[in-house]
Amino acid sequence: MSAQAAAPKKTQSETIKVCVRCRPLSSEETAKGHAVVVENNKKTGEIFVRRPFVEEAPKQFTFDGVFDWTSQQSEIYTETSAPIIANVLEGYNGTIFAYGQTGTGKTHTMTGSESDHKERGIMPRAFEDVFKSIECDSVKTQFLVRASYLEIYNEEIRDLLSKNPKNKLDLHEKPESGVYVRDLSYFAVKNVQEIQDVMLIGSKNRSVRETNMNAHSSRSHSLFTITVERSEIGADGKAHIRVGKLNMVDLAGSERLAKTGASGDGLREATKINLSLSTLCHVISALTDPKSTYIPYRDSKLTRLLQDSLGGNTKTVMISNVGPADYNYDETMNTLRYASRAKNIQNKPRINEDPKDALLREYQDEVQKLKQQLAMLHSGVDPSEIMKKHGVMGKQIIEVEKVVQIEDKEKMREFEQKLQKEKEDIKKYAEEEKKRIIQEKNLKEEEKQQLLEQLKKREEEQERAKNKQQKLITKLKRMEEKVIAGSQFEQVSKKQQKELKKTQKELERERLQEEQLQKLLMEQEMKNKKIMRKFNNLQEELEFTNQKMEQLIKEYHETTNECNNMKDDFDRERNDMFDTIYELRNQLNLKKLIIDNFIPGEEFKKMEKQVEWVDEMNDWVIRTPGSFKELKTGSKRPQSAVGLKRPTSEYSRIAKGLGDLNPRYKFDNILQLDLDMPERTTEDYEGMPSAKVQQAIQAILNDDDSQAENIPITTLVNFQDALLQEDAQKSTEKPRVKSAKRVKSAKKKSVE
């Protein structure tokens, strides 16, 4: 494929391709005697679903492809996904996603079996195809293949290839490249084995749990992305880069809480799964409703990540998985209804040409830089030349200046071998020199030591230089390895085979279309005949009208039935929602109870102030410490004054200026050891109390402590009166400081 062929094509819209796969009855379903209610017609793309225990015509849907339990994994891949892989290598974005009720075979379809080669799913087959196509391409075309793997668990994005797969990542959006996950790990891979290892590592980190419906139920949506960057020389003699991205999505299954028996964490997971799947359904509905003005992509992480695949610039295939058993009739119908709607979603795929953020260009630049550095290092003064220049016991090594250009692996190997040999020569030469110095009889011991030290120093220097060269070669090798070139020999026959296969498939598709058109034509002709029919007599006309009426009545009944079924489905969905709401309300009440009884109101209010709703994350988050500043109340602490050791208020500066000895104005960190006793504010009672007062005091003192509380009120009133009278008499003699304290003083005096 030449770069010329990649000249910007006119963007045409196309509908997303929708296929249905029905798995076989499981052994448990067979043992329980469940009946099969799903029937497929592969040729026409029709699927029929019979409502159990009801006498009515089966519901019929038509898709781009239908597959039953006899379909092999290879067939599913070839029919649904292979064309998308070819598109991705041309620079289109592609998405393949599996959707359906829990336990219907989404993971089986996408990943398949690890141990049984025949049973491997779409993902490993896609890996093989990507690298096969790269091999078949021209040697001048360079590729960079990267892989990433993430899951959305409980509305949190997690990097399945990270060292800490439980850390949550954020979604961001760039105008030129759309929605992306910040800090997601990408691994450059250069063959099938490497990318398969990436998938296996990620799959092991995925959240799975046993439910009533599936022993290994995926509790998260997973997204494996392969980014293929290809660089070719165009007609203008310049390198052009195209970037294709392939998303492979294994969604968590929709489930009815009553069937899966979810509780606790399982309930939380199921609620989040169902919510994000219902957002996906709302997005599908909105995209196919001509009256809709708003697409709720932002309502879940899943729909935001799939934004380009649904109504965007991607070539998309949706594989809807269903179960064949009668007890799953409702879920099967639900899946098929949404799948049927999705058929009308229009995308506008386009080739991504010369994007600004192409990594391949960065790699190419870096490799070029490394090559130059290496060449410079190598063409510089050789370490042995340094030795020669410094004339250490002069064995003369003549070095020829050379410029290194590493163009292929063979040359790189030669260069590495040469470097190794040079290292060994340096070592050998140093050893010989060492021996010679030691054996030199004309030299003093001191001189010998000096020469040996010099020799050691130079040997180290040379080794350092060679190690640096080795490092550069290793880095260059690593970078060049990541950039894969097409095969040396263009495998024409392989390519032709591929073309042949493609043409055969195209022919088959055309044949099917022709068959369908033929069928439609016949039906139309029949209708026409009926209309054009001439009636010989009234009797015939009556019979025809009766037949027509019967037909209309039948159609009316069928439509009414369909309406009732839809109403039933709606009721069921509503009941499911009520179940979910009921469970969630229970949990909410529990949390409210805990908050009301164990968290003080003040604390709750404080906490409430410290959290905020972030639209981007669609969740509550605790504010960062920086944002607490605005919550702080109270007076502002004075800022540090120039020349003072600590922030100081105006008042304390004045106090210091006035020479106040209070240590708090000394501006030093003072540790006060003496107790700061309060000043006395009362004074002893002087003079002789009157007889009445003495009597009252005596009465109090005579009562022991236990009775003190029970002193008759009259005694106390008398005592108070006596004191007041006496106060009035003596007020002219001496003013009292605090009369309220007198009772104590009086008592003290009397005791003394």
Ligand SMILES: Nc1ncnc2c1ncn2[C@@H]1O[C@H](COP(=O)(O)OP(=O)(O)OP(=O)(O)O)[C@@H](O)[C@H]1O
């Ligand atoms: N076409 C098939 N042929 C044979 N077995 C199948 C097929 N499809 C699914 N199965 C089996 O059914 C079981 C459930 O499949 P799988 O785990 O792929 O379902 P799922 O839709 O991914 O479920 P969940 O949404 O709970 O993760 C597995 O044991 C799987 O091997």
